Amino acid sequence: MMELLKVDTVEQVMKKMEDYFKDLVLEGQEIHIADALGRILYEDVEAPLELPEFRRSTVDGYAVLAKDTFGASEGLPTFLNNIGKVEMGKSTELIVNSGECVYVPTGGMLPSGTDAMVMIEHAEHLDELTLAVYQSVAPGENVMQVGEDIQKGEILLKRGRKIKAQDIGALAALGIEKITVFERPKVAVLSTGDEIVDPFSKVQLGQIRDINTYALSAMIEEFGGEIVHRLVIQDEYNQLKEKAAEVLKDCHVLVISGGSSVGTKDVTAKVINDLGTPGVFVHGIAIKPGKPTIIGKTNHKAVFGLPGHPVSAIIVCKVFLGYLLDRLQAQEAGEHKTIYAAAAANIHSSPGKETYQMVILEDQNGEYLAKPIHGKSGAITLLTKAHGYIRIDTNKEGIEKGEKVKVVLF
C-alpha cells in the first residue's frame, strides 16, 4: 500500500528533487542564431570583439576637434575648413588637423584627429569649403567610443538565458553565428487506466476520454521539453513495466498519469521501484489539489506518477515538472511570469496543505484584482477560465479580501 501518511511538503519535495536528480543533466547543442528564439543558453556568451569596433558618430554632422568649437555661438560662430566626407560603411584614411572638419553620417567612422561631432543643425556651409559652427561641443559628444557598447571578453548573455529577439540582434552585431543551447529535455507521457479511451473514438457511456496525455504534453512543450512518446496503456503491472522500461531508454523524464481507479497508484509505485534504484522517494505531497503524486528515480531518469484527475495532473505538472525542467535548463529565477494582485474575496485553504487556488485577474486602474474561481473537482473548463493561480502556504489560514497575493500566470 502507498504510504499516504508520509507525504512531503512542497519544500521537502523541491529539496529531494535537488538531491536525487543531481546527476540528471542535459547536454549542450550547437545551433544557428536564426533558430535560437526561446532556446536556453548552455554557457555564457562572451563578446569576441568590441562594439563598436571604430569610433562611430551617433548623428549626421561634422567631425571636429572639440576645442576648436569652444566658445562658438549663434552670434559668434567658429569657422572650419571642410576637408572631405566619410562614406557609410567605409573606412577613412583622412587625418584632421585643428581648424578642419569632415562630414560624417550617423553610424559613420570618425576620422583620425577628431574627437566630437557637431550636429548638422548647428552648422552652416558658407561656401563649399567653409563651415560655420554655431554651438560648441565637448570632447566625445555625439560619438560612441570603441567598446562603449560592449568590451571584448565581456559577457553578453549568461547561461540559462532564454533567448529573445533582441539577443539574436546582439549576437548578429557581434558576428556570432552559432551558440550552444541546452538540448530539449526529452519526456515520455503515459496515461494508464482501463477506463481511459482515445478522445476521438466512439466513447461508451461511463468511459473517460484521455485528456492528460494531450494537456500534459502541451504543457511540457511550453517548458521547452520534447515529447518523445505519448501513449495510453492499460492499468496492469506487466504492461506498464514493459512500456515504461522501453520508453525510458529514449527520455530524461517519464510521466505516468494514473487512472482514477484505486489501485493505480500502487501499480505505478511498484513499477518505478522495480525498474531500478533508488525508486520512489516522494510518496504523496501536502498540496491541494495533487496530493497522490509520486516521484522517483530509476537508472538516472526521473519518473513522475501524477494523479489521473486532469486538473490535479495539470497543476502538479506545472509546479513540479516545471521546477525540474527549469532546473535541468539552468533557468534564471523569475522566468515564469507572476503578477501581484489584491485578493477580491476571502479565500479558504486546506489546513496542512499548500493550496493552489485558481483565479481570474481584473485590471482596475493599474491594480490587479485576483478573483478566486471554483469548480467541482474534475471540472476541466475551470482551468480554461483561470488566468493563473495563487499558492497559499501550508501554515497560512486562507487569504483575506484585499490581501496582496502573487499570481502565477498560466
Add this chain to the structure above:
Amino acid sequence: MMELLKVDTVEQVMKKMEDYFKDLVLEGQEIHIADALGRILYEDVEAPLELPEFRRSTVDGYAVLAKDTFGASEGLPTFLNNIGKVEMGKSTELIVNSGECVYVPTGGMLPSGTDAMVMIEHAEHLDELTLAVYQSVAPGENVMQVGEDIQKGEILLKRGRKIKAQDIGALAALGIEKITVFERPKVAVLSTGDEIVDPFSKVQLGQIRDINTYALSAMIEEFGGEIVHRLVIQDEYNQLKEKAAEVLKDCHVLVISGGSSVGTKDVTAKVINDLGTPGVFVHGIAIKPGKPTIIGKTNHKAVFGLPGHPVSAIIVCKVFLGYLLDRLQAQEAGEHKTIYAAAAANIHSSPGKETYQMVILEDQNGEYLAKPIHGKSGAITLLTKAHGYIRIDTNKEGIEKGEKVKVVLF
C-alpha cells in the same frame, strides 16, 4: 523629399492602420489539437456535447438517496443495503431504491435512483450487505451533474484565444480532434543599405553587420508570424522595387528596414508608392526612438519602412508590427504581458513625442521597481539588459520617481 513635419501621433497611426488594413485578412486553417499550443483560434469553439455526460461521483464512496441519510450521525447511523458496485469506465444498469446503496469510485457513474454520494470515510460495512452511514448528505452532494462542467452548445473558447495546454485538455475532454486557427501571418523582411553586410562574413572596418533581419525576424516569429523571405539588398531604387514586388506575392506584410544613409527613407517611400495604391500613408511617427518610420499599403499588403538603427527598428517592430499582427489574429486585449511598477528615478521624456524608456525590473517585497537604463543611440546591448519598457505619453512631461508606471515586458 520625405515630409518629416507631417508626422502622426501613435494614436493616429493605430487609427490609420485600422482603416487602411481593414481588407487585410488572414484565413483559417484546420489543425489537430496536439499541434495547437500557442496558435490562435479563428472561430469560437462550442461544446459539441455536455460534460460530464453522466452524473459523476467526485469521491470514492456510496451512491445513495440523500433523504435516506437525513439525521444520520456517529451516534445514530443510517443502515443501507449495499446492492452492488459501479466499475470505472462502465455504464451501470442498476436501479437503486430507498434503503439501498451502491459503491461508486471517483469519476464513476451514479446509478439510477440515487442523488448523492456518501464518502467512504463516513461509512462502514457491518457485514457484506449492510452499510452504516455516519453522516448525512444533501441532494447533489459529491456529485457532478450532467452538463455541470460545460453545457452542449456553450462556448468553450473564443475566437482570438491563444491556445494553452489546459485548453488542449478541455478540447480532448470534449472529443474535439481538430480546430480552426488563424493561418500564420506571412512576413518578408528586407534590410537595405550598401554598408550592411552578412554578419558572419569577414567585415571591413566601417561596415555594419546586418542585425535587423535577424532580430526583426525573431520578433515577428514571437508574434506568431512566419518569415517567408529574409534578405539584405543594396540601397538602390530598381533593385529594391524589383525584390519588393517579388516577395510581396508571398506575404501579407513586407518589412523594409532602411540603412542609415540619408537617402534610404526616400527610396523606400518611393518604392512603396510606385508598387501600388494607396502607397505610403504614415510619414514618420511622433515617437522616440523610431521617428523615421513609414507605413504604407500596396495591393492589399502592408508595407513597413523601419529605421535602419537596430534599437529603433526593434522598438517600432514591437509596437506597430506587433499591433498589426495582433489585430490580424483577433488577439484578446492584454495578451501582451505588462506589469505595474514604481519608477525608481525621475525619467525625462521628449516633448511632443511618445517616449519609450527601457527599464530593468527589481522585485522589492512584492513591489516592482522600474529602473530606467540608458545607452547611447545604437547600443544594441541595451535591449539585452532591459526587462521591458515604459511608454511615456506625448503630453506628459516625464515621470517622477515613485510614480506608478506600466511596463511592457520583452
